[in-house]
Amino acid sequence: MHIHTIDNMHLGRQHVIATFLLTGTEPALVDPGPASTLPALEAGLAMHGHTLGDIRHILLTHIHLDHAAATGAILARYPNIRVYVHERGAPHLIDPKRLLNSARQLYGALMATLWGDILPVPPQQVAIVPHGGAIDLGARHISAYDAPGHAKHHLVYFEAASGAAFVGDNTGVRLPSFDYVRPATPPPDIDLEQWQKTLDLIANLNPQTLYLTHFGAYHDAQRHIAEYRERLLRWSEQVRQGLASGADEATQIAQLRDLAERELSTMSASERDLHQQASPGEQSWAGLARYWRKHGDTLTS
Ligand SMILES: [Zn+2]
Structure with missing residues (x-):
């Protein structure tokens, strides 16, 4: 088998x-x-x-x-x-x-x-x-x-x-x-x-x-x-801080994408694209932002 x-x-x-x-x-x-x-x-x-x-x-x-x-x-x-x-x-x-x-x-x-x-x-x-x-x-x-x-x-x-x-x-x-x-x-x-x-x-x-x-x-x-575990925490913390900063949504999405791009910096452009196709950064931002908005009391720290 x-x-x-x-x-x-x-x-x-x-x-x-x-x-x-x-x-x-x-x-x-x-x-x-x-x-x-x-x-x-x-x-x-x-x-x-x-x-x-x-x-x-x-x-x-x-x-x-x-x-x-x-x-x-x-x-x-x-x-x-x-x-x-x-x-x-x-x-x-x-x-x-x-x-x-x-x-x-x-x-x-x-x-x-x-x-x-x-x-x-x-x-x-x-x-x-x-x-x-x-x-x-x-x-x-x-x-x-x-x-x-x-x-x-x-x-x-x-x-x-x-x-x-x-x-x-x-x-x-x-x-x-x-x-x-x-x-x-x-x-x-x-x-x-x-x-x-x-x-x-x-x-x-x-x-x-x-x-x-x-x-x-x-x-x-x-x-x-x-x-x-570690990267999920890092991305979610980036989104939490973005929301707390009051920056507009496009800026926050760009900040998460920047973080991802830095993490992928040793890869070729097509390899970075594949990661984006398999898990689009803007969708990941939206999912984490939705999570943090439901836990709004943590946004001010
Ligand atoms: Zn799925």
């Missing part, structure tokens, strides 16, 4: 959005990605001798469009696949109307280009996974854990036998061959206290490998988590 990283080639670029293929008696995908990149997913499966028709299970870390938008389109073709999701995410898979309305406000006319056609998932195919729940994929056994921080409906999947932790966006964004871990903090659910607890949970699983949707497999799990 293997775990393969498939590159969805988002907007034609490498290393932005990954899907993980878990081979075995009942093949499974973790986060099938956008509907717009289904041809790349199918090509990636073919490289490993598989087709979408072989897939029996789809495990969703969360329902953000870059992770889950293809689910309905896949189920329309292969209606027997079982889809695993957090209970807070399930209603939006079954009826994506509200999710699409809020995404349209964020992405406007770019919706179809970015994410493709987002179809509802038949309710009888949706399995709600509780905290600590077990998922049987034939010869594989996966445990699921509530993992709020990036999103309220985020799950982390862990396979004890291989030490594989599918962390979605909870340990940020990191590109292959780099050590740098970038925060991914879009609106509306960012919760820094919950996030620290989720990082504790992941660290305590003592994973051999972290599988990040953005992007790939990393074997230095504890170092990665420690760096992520």
Whole structure:
């Protein structure tokens, strides 16, 4: 049995959005990605001798469009696949109307280009996974854990036998061959206290490998988590101070982007662009600003 990283080639670029293929008696995908990149997913499966028709299970870390938008389109073709999701995410898979309305406000006319056609998932195919729940994929056994921080409906999947932790966006964004871990903090659910607890949970699983949707497999799990904790605090402190300064929004966003640019200063322009595509700085600012506005009493210090 293997775990393969498939590159969805988002907007034609490498290393932005990954899907993980878990081979075995009942093949499974973790986060099938956008509907717009289904041809790349199918090509990636073919490289490993598989087709979408072989897939029996789809495990969703969360329902953000870059992770889950293809689910309905896949189920329309292969209606027997079982889809695993957090209970807070399930209603939006079954009826994506509200999710699409809020995404349209964020992405406007770019919706179809970015994410493709987002179809509802038949309710009888949706399995709600509780905290600590077990998922049987034939010869594989996966445990699921509530993992709020990036999103309220985020799950982390862990396979004890291989030490594989599918962390979605909870340990940020990191590109292959780099050590740098970038925060991914879009609106509306960012919760820094919950996030620290989720990082504790992941660290305590003592994973051999972290599988990040953005992007790939990393074997230095504890170092990665420690760096992520630190950088998440640094970015959130930058946003907190920006809000407290009373500067206008554009200035504050520019200040966060400056901080990110300084952190990425040894990289090429195209490498910096990839980080921005995988986790846009202005969205990270908006998510952290929303968090701090809810905790307004801390803004004056
Ligand atoms: Zn996300």
